Amino acid sequence: MTYTKIGLVVNIVLFCLFIFPANAADVPHAINYQGKLYDSGGPANGTYDFQVALYDASTGGTELWVKTFDDVNVNYGLFTLVLDNSDGGTNISQVLTQNTNLWIEVRVRPGSSTGSYTVLGNREKLLASPWAITIADDAINEDKIDWGTGSGQVSADDVPFSADDAGWGASPPTDVDAGLEDLVNRVSTLESGTGNYVQLSPTSAQNDADATSSIWINKTAASGNLMELEVSTTDRFVVDHSGNVSMAGDLTVSGNDISGGSSGQLYIRSNGSVRIDLDDDQTTDPGSESFKIANGSNNIVFEVTEGGNVSAKGNADFNGNLTLSGSEARTILGPGGDYALNIQSNGSLNFDIDHDANQTSLTFSFTKQNGTNLFVIPQDNTPMVYPYGTSSGNTGGIRFRELAANGNNYVGLKAPDNLGSNYMYTLPP
Numbered sequence: 001m002t003y004t005k006i007g008l009v010v011n012i013v014l015f016c017l018f019i020f021p022a023n024a025a026d027v028p029h030a031i032n033y034q035g036k037l038y039d040s041g042g043p044a045n046g047t048y049d050f051q052v053a054l055y056d057a058s059t060g061g062t063e064l065w066v067k068t069f070d071d072v073n074v075n076y077g078l079f080t081l082v083l084d085n086s087d088g089g090t091n092i093s094q095v096l097t098q099n100t101n102l103w104i105e106v107r108v109r110p111g112s113s114t115g116s117y118t119v120l121g122n123r124e125k126l127l128a129s130p131w132a133i134t135i136a137d138d139a140i141n142e143d144k145i146d147w148g149t150g151s152g153q154v155s156a157d158d159v160p161f162s163a164d165d166a167g168w169g170a171s172p173p174t175d176v177d178a179g180l181e182d183l184v185n186r187v188s189t190l191e192s193g194t195g196n197y198v199q200l201s202p203t204s205a206q207n208d209a210d211a212t213s214s215i216w217i218n219k220t221a222a223s224g225n226l227m228e229l230e231v232s233t234t235d236r237f238v239v240d241h242s243g244n245v246s247m248a249g250d251l252t253v254s255g256n257d258i259s260g261g262s263s264g265q266l267y268i269r270s271n272g273s274v275r276i277d278l279d280d281d282q283t284t285d286p287g288s289e290s291f292k293i294a295n296g297s298n299n300i301v302f303e304v305t306e307g308g309n310v311s312a313k314g315n316a317d318f319n320g321n322l323t324l325s326g327s328e329a330r331t332i333l334g335p336g337g338d339y340a341l342n343i344q345s346n347g348s349l350n351f352d353i354d355h356d357a358n359q360t361s362l363t364f365s366f367t368k369q370n371g372t373n374l375f376v377i378p379q380d381n382t383p384m385v386y387p388y389g390t391s392s393g394n395t396g397g398i399r400f401r402e403l404a405a406n407g408n409n410y411v412g413l414k415a416p417d418n419l420g421s422n423y424m425y426t427l428p429p
Contacts, residue, residue: 029093030084036077037108037120043077047111052083054095055103058123064102065095071111102126278306353379392417 033052037044053066065086072079083092095102103125107117147153219226219241229237238246260266268274279289293302301313324330334341343349354362359379366375373386385396397414401407 029091030082031092033081033083035079035081035106037074037079038077044074045076046074047071048074048079049109049111049113049117050079050081051107051117052081053105053107054092054126055105055123056099056101058103058125061103064099065090065092278304353377 050069050072054064055061067086069081085091103123105123106120109117217226225238225240227239236248276291287306290303290305292300295301303311351364353364362379364377365373367373375385377383385398387394387396395415397412399410399412402409
């Protein structure tokens, strides 16, 4: 049995290039294929089974789409096939969209047969018409749409708007124009839960409906960051999943407190220096600001003034040297009243005069409040005991106490009120 086809006609169901949004989903994605079948030299009549396949090459190649048609009526050789979904469910428009070169192959067998199909001639290349059911990417743009409300024009009011699962409530917008307007309003005030609001550009102060958070980020993973702010892919502010905060800029606090937790310690760490500037802007009581440390009773226990003076209540332990620098005399002042200033050592107590050995005539002195010398040890001479007053008998002297328990008796040496010259006695005689 020999089959032939002649006068092949392929009619395409075209999409209307005008946009009819209300009916767009009803336009069929299909090709109407018509042909004429000859059986043993004459026009075929009866039922026949057809197969139509699309390939990516004129011979060989890959079969991209195939559909089987059982018991198709053929009258005087004429038959019609609608090419829509393949045997596997793939719509023909998908193949047309993904391929620019396609060849069609038609196969036939008697309707009563379950045997193999006979291929009707060579494959034929599909030309421009079938691609009318698809639109190439970027083929439609703003310049090709005639927007307006006149005849033949497209209006946003005519384009349907789908509000499924968008949280629009009982009265969602029905067209794109209204939908976009509503969307803009929602973006300006983003809603997140009852009473919680995140406002991008509020026109007035925000009042939450309840006491819950205005911004709520709930991260369930045990890694990654809660928040990350960047400028040109460079981190500026990061909050990690443990609550640690890192920032690339300065932190300005308009309030008064930086507080640690209810337990534990507050650490300030630096890989470089730590510096505290007092009265940095020199506008609030210049010269009178200070750095203070208070105890739990809010009593100041340590203070450094803007002028560099330091006061402390309590003991100070130094596991190193204490150096007083500057170009002026420095004073270590004890407490007021009759309280003593004690200098104690568990080892030797050394006083070095001219420790750097770059001076002469330096002294170690004990003076009265008015600056009058009482006892002076010169750097390059013998110690000197000065008068302790201006009255007769107030001349300088030295006493040696007895060993007795009461220790009241002594032997002393004392200078007279007047001397004609210096006298130095050398012991033993």
